[in-house]
Amino acid sequence: MLSRLLGPQRRYLWFWVFTGPFVIGLAVFAYIPLLWSIGLSFFDAHNTVTPTHFVGFANYGSMLSDTAFTSSLATFAVFSLFIVPATYALSLALALMVNRLRFARAFFRSVFFLPTACSYVVASMIWKLSVFNGVRFGLANTVLGWFGADPAAWLSTTRPPWYWVVIVTVRLWLQAGFYLVLFLAGLQRIPGTLYEAAAVDGARPGWQVFRHITFPQLRATSVAVLLLLVINAFQAFDEFYNLLSTARGYPPYARPPLVYLYYVALGQGQDLGLGSAGAVILALIIAVVTVVQARWFGLGRKEA
Structure with missing residues (x-):
């Protein structure tokens, strides 16, 4: 067995030396916990990670009939309705502007990408x-004061729900630079001859x-x-939890699936x-949405 892994003349020895620790770490910290979580979803696991009472699909039924869980999915829908098109449009617009620069392109690309770190x-x-x-x-209320508007309780007002402004803007600031780089890579792959041909045909710039x-x-x-944006929206946790939670706990509104x-x-x-059953359901929803979205947009389809 060892000789097969190493190959003839131990050709693959250094491959396993360098990749072995990462494979072990991935298995220990990702794959094993994932499989363990799937197993826990079929047991009554109160206050234990080694349950013995098998309940089958009862946990799944409880989660699907839980109005709080379905409400969290509705929160995701609202969040994705805001963040997906806003991030797409902002990152594409920034990429187009940076791509047109004749100098300091790398500087502005780094400036916009820096918040992702x-x-x-x-x-x-x-x-x-x-x-x-x-x-x-506060900075936002100071700006409102310049225009004579009253201060707003951004995170504690539900009518109107000003907390969406806070959540969406922080996510926009954090992730727009990453997608800007992806769009820049796509823009730089477009052949210049296409634009030259368009100019010859009289297309307006x-x-x-x-x-x-x-x-x-x-x-x-x-x-x-778009696929990455939808998946990231499903996985939203840090901004919701840290923005809306207080010493008294988390409010009943704007609770996405991972927070619930x-x-x-x-x-x-x-x-x-x-909780494991809910996580499996959420993972299946993400997988189904991703596949449907990919098929809808024809991802991987050969160009005619």
């Missing part, structure tokens, strides 16, 4: 304590060229960006079986 927790606390903290001297040449050439990049599952599995009930 910031922690979601840190960014959420900055938004919560400095920008949208709800007091008169600007919207007409973008609509008929640039945007169609970015089809594959756009599909990949966090309280189910690690809250007072410590129901790891129920």
Whole structure:
């Protein structure tokens, strides 16, 4: 067995030396916990990770009939309705502007990409304590005061739900730069001869060229960006939890699936079986949505 892994003349020895630790780490910290979580979803696992009472699909039935869980899915739908098109449009617009620069392109690309290196927790606390903290001297309320408007309690007002402004803006600031880089890579792959041919045919620079040449050439990049945006929206946790939770707990509104599952599995009930079932359901929903979206946009389809 060992000789097969190493290959003739131990050809693959250094391959396993360098990749072995990463494979072991991936198995220990990703694959084994994933399989263990799937197993827990079929047991009554209150306050234990080694349950013995098998309940079958009872946990799945409880989660699907739980109005709080379905409400969290509705929260995701609202969040994705805001964040997906906003991030797509902003990152594409920034990429188009940066791509047109004749100098300092690398500088502006780095400036816009830099927020992606910031922690979601840190960014959420900055938004919560400095920008949208709800007091008169917060940055957002200071700007409103310049126009004679009253201060807004951004994170504690449900009518109107100003907290969506806080959540969406912090996510936009954090992730727009990453998708900007993807769009820049797509823009740089467009042959310049297409634009030259369009100019010869009398196409007007600007919207007409973008609509008929640039945007169609970015089809594959756009599909990949939209897939990543939807998946990331399903996985939203840090900004919701750190922006809306207080010393009294998390409010009943704007609770996405991962925040709800966090309280189910690690809250007072410590129901790891129920939380694992919810996590499996969420993973299946993400997989189905991703496949349907990929088929809808024709991801991987050969060009005619």
